[in-house]
Amino acid sequence: MNAMIRISLAIVTLCLLGACGFKDIDKRFFVVALGIDQSENDKKPYRITLQLAVPSPKIEPGASKTQIETIDAPSIAEGVRMLKAYVDKEIDFGHCKIFILGEKVANSDYQGALEWMMRRRDIQSVANIAIGKPDAESLLKVNPLSERYPGNTLFLSFGADGTESSYTYVESLSDFSRRASEEGLDPLMPVIAKDNQESFIINRTALLDKKRVRLVLNPSEAQLYNQLANDFTKSSMHGMFEGLDLVVAITEIHSKFRIGQQNGEDTITMDVKMKVVFEEAPKGLYSDQWGPVQEDLNKEYAKSCVKLLRKIQKAGVDPIGFGLRYRATHPGSDAFKKWESMYPTIKFVVRANIIIEGTGLIK
Amino acid sequence: MNERLRLLFAEAVDIKFEHLQNSEMSIEIAYIAPLCEENKINDFIIVPFTKDAYPFQSQLDTNPEYRQVEDIAKWQELLLRGHVLIQANQIIYAFDASRIISIENPQTQVESAIQGPQLALSEDLNISLNLIRSMYPSPDLSVEEHTIGSLSKTPILALFDQRRVDPSVLDTVRDKLTSINVEMLHAAGELEKLLVGKRKHLFPTILITERPDRISKAISKGKVVILLKGNMFAIILPATFFDFMHAMEDDYDAYWMTRFLIFLRYASIVLTITLPALYISVVSYNPEVFRVQLAFSIAGSRSGVPYPSFVEVFIMLFMIETLIEASIRLPRYIGSTATTVGGLILGQAAQQAGLVSSIMIIVTSVVAISNFVIPVNSLSFAIRFLKYPLIAVSIFFGITGVAVGLFVYITYLCNLRSFGKPYMRIFGKLRPLEGDVGQVNVE
Incomplete structure (x- = not known):
């Protein structure tokens, strides 16, 4: 009997301690996207926009209902807490997979927002983060026509389930926070723009330093960057051969780089190997020798790669992680300082090795 | 003898005491009629005795079926076991004429196998x-x-x-x-x-x-x-635990199929124990475990449900358990009706009435069906109970509680001994291995 009393006492105490998290799923308001903008008010610099999902048992295209709540607040945490008073259910960030930073925030300082995201326990680190153009609030008000679930369009755009665009760079919160603090590896984010009232365009990538945006890559550069840094295969490449347009689809791509000396100069040598299939090609290519075509493609690809790398170098950021590699291979506490002095003048050599697998046709 | 027996037994009409006499001797016999086969008594005692073709005394002496009884204390027991007591020349003999009523060659019903012996043990x-x-x-x-x-x-x-x-x-x-x-x-x-x-x-x-x-x-x-x-x-x-999870057909059918079935069995045992508890803990503590789409559709279908998730679980589990219990107790012909009425109509109606969410119906049926996959009935019954403590824990502690609860179960299983042999030994074969961890050696 004594043991029974003891056990039940222990259970009661544990219950009292543990019974604070119980909240049914229908009593929670799921935030599907969060936007952080800069407001005009100096005392309340943050404008927080929450896209809240209104669940419905009916699932059909266009049936997604969302509720938008906006507030200006001195800090993000306070703003979110304040917003709780605006809604009838417990706000839950468990399914918030999209964080949009307004362009202004990204251009001034993103660290405060990132800090809050990393600290809150119900925000998942797999969430995606992006820059909203012109601001996050207007993007969250977009109502895509085909959306079946609240927020699903953005989830699908960034996740691997839906579209896999070679122009979209997908950045997760954990990777972003790592890049934001790692020496020798700089963060980058996709830029979401509004098409009209019904869809998004995500084809630019912003490169940031530890504080703000330094460079925005245009769509073709963004694609090239994805190929180089992420070995992104479902993409295409444009080339010329004897004055004729060629477009090839990449079926396999591997790139690696080495930091070393070449002719007495510090050089980053990049080897890009890829296998391609023609998507657009001049007639008669089928029976021609592919060797010269490959040569031309190699040259052209290497040229555009070097151009992109130079541009990134000039902006003073390092998203590919050359600096991290340098730190890893050069011991010593002053390695990064050495690298910082070296990087602005380092030379890039790109060696492309393109293998044409087929013309996409069967004779 | 008969006088004594009359004293030993209560007044009962079905006890027969007879006195028989033929030309050479007289015997007394006593038996309890319903327990004995009259044919046997006729064939072995009354007919040979009255026919008198062969001396009955020598039959008593030679046939080992007539056992000599020396202990008077055993009389009662022998009669109650369906023996006939015979007194001849002051010696008591017992003759086994017991009639056992049992089902002739019953078919396997509780543990049926499609290919394999179909005969079950008998009551005899x-x-x-x-x-x-x-x-x-x-x-x-x-x-x-x-x-x-x-x-x-x-x-x-x-x-x-x-x-x-x-x-x-x-x-x-x-x-x-x-x-x-x-x-x-x-x-x-x-x-x-x-x-x-x-x-x-x-x-x-x-x-x-x-x-x-x-x-x-x-x-x-x-x-x-x-x-x-x-x-x-x-x-x-x-x-061992693994004997209970072993169906005889696992030894009879094709290798890969049976391995798959064994996997299925263990998977369903995990499901049937944890699913209701996981439902509560995920729905009420960690909805982020679901995919977004599922979270929204559950939230949508639950929005009409007035009770918290655990009440919902209790309602459905109460319903399904009573159904199972009813269909076992009911006669076989009505049993199927009960399941149809209960399973199909009640579930549908409960969901439409907004008493439970549609996901909960799926959870309940998975729990019930996967419980029946366990081949041995006694384990199936034990497993049926296991989900309730986990539900109780999950109400207060969520997923963490379920994980700890499962750990407790496994610890308990490992602690169990079946006649000194570890219950949860991974390899089901019972070999006396020296130095086996947890082995209780009695030499």
């Missing part, structure tokens, strides 16, 4: 023994008789292979069997409880089966089998 010990002996024709098969129950006097048989049996197990079994002190014993389950000794146990540590092929296999593995008179089920001991 002789028929059961016949089945086992013919499946295990070995001179090493040893059969011991014991009697249990001060009133019921149930005869039980302990069978084992004398070369292969584990001596420590056999000793414990013999000890237990002789020390059991009850008035009545009728079912194998009752004996199981007496043998295990613990009043409150969660898992069956003794296998109860009706399949002679399972029994003969168990004997060949050195286990002890106990048969009960008047019971179609035998007891196999010791047993």
Whole structure:
């Protein structure tokens, strides 16, 4: 009997301690996207926009209902807490997979927002983060026509389930926070723009330093960057051969780089190997020798790669992680300082090795 | 003799006392009519005695069926077991004319196998023994008789292979069997409880089966089998957890298919134990575990439900458990109606009435169906209970609680012993391995 009393006492105490998290799923308001903008008010610099999902048992295209709540607040945490008073259910960030930073925030300082995201326990680190153009609030008000679930369009755009665009760079919160603090590896984010009232365009990538945006890559550069840094295969490449347009689809791509000396100069040598299939090609290519075509493609690809790398170098950021590699291979506490002095003048050599697998046709 | 017997027994019309006389001698016979086969009494006693073609005394002396009884104290017991007592020339003989009513060659019903022996054990010990002996024709098969129950006097048989049996197990079994002190014993389950000794146990540590092929296999593995008179089920001991998860068909069918089925069984055991608890903890504590789409559709379908998730779970589980219980107790013809009415209509209606969410209907049916995948009934019953403590824990602690609860279950299983043998030993075969962790060595 004594043991029974003891056990039940222990259970009661544990219950009292543990019974604070119980909240049914229908009593929670799921935030599907969060936007952080800069407001005009100096005392309340943050404008927080929450896209809240209104669940419905009916699932059909266009049936997604969302509720938008906006507030200006001195800090993000306070703003979110304040917003709780605006809604009838417990706000839950468990399914918030999209964080949009307004362009202004990204251009001034993103660290405060990132800090809050990393600290809150119900925000998942797999969430995606992006820059909203012109601001996050207007993007969250977009109502895509085909959306079946609240927020699903953005989830699908960034996740691997839906579209896999070679122009979209997908950045997760954990990777972003790592890049934001790692020496020798700089963060980058996709830029979401509004098409009209019904869809998004995500084809630019912003490169940031530890504080703000330094460079925005245009769509073709963004694609090239994805190929180089992420070995992104479902993409295409444009080339010329004897004055004729060629477009090839990449079926396999591997790139690696080495930091070393070449002719007495510090050089980053990049080897890009890829296998391609023609998507657009001049007639008669089928029976021609592919060797010269490959040569031309190699040259052209290497040229555009070097151009992109130079541009990134000039902006003073390092998203590919050359600096991290340098730190890893050069011991010593002053390695990064050495690298910082070296990087602005380092030379890039790109060696492309393109293998044409087929013309996409069967004779 | 008859005078004495009249004193020993209560007034009963079915006890027959006769006095017979032929040309050379006179005998007295006594028997309890309903317990005996009249034909046998006629053929072996009355007809030969009255015909008088062969001296009856020499028949008594030569035929071993007539056993001489010297102890007066045994009279009562012999009569109650269906013997006929014969007094001839002041010597008492007993003749076994007992009539045992049992189902002739019953089919397997509880543990059916599609391909495999279809005959089950019989309520008659002789028929059961016949089945086992013919499946295990070995001179090493040893059969011991014991009697249990001060009133019921149930005869039980302990069978084992004398070369292969584990001596420590056999000793414990013999000890237990002789020390059991009850008035009545009728079912194998009752004996199981007496043998295990613990009043409150969660898992069956003794296998109860009706399949002679399972029994003969168990004997060949050195286990002890106990048969009960008047019971179609035998007891196999010791047993491990994995014996309970083993269907006889696993040995008969194609390799990959049976491996898949075994995997299916373990998967469904995990499901049936954890699913209701996980439902509560995910819906009420960690909805981010679901995919977004699922989270929204659950939230949508739950939005009309007035109660918190655990009340919902209790409603549905109460419904399904009563259904299962009802369909077991009902006659077979009505049983199927009950399940149809309950399962299809009630579930549908409960969801439409907004009492439970549609996901909960799926959870309940998965729990119920996967519970029946377990091949041995006693484990299936034990498993049916296991989900409730987990539900209770999950209400207060969510997923963490479920994980800890599962750990507790596993620890408990590892702690269990079946007649000194570890219950949760991974490899189901019972070999006395020296140095085995947790092995209790009795030499």
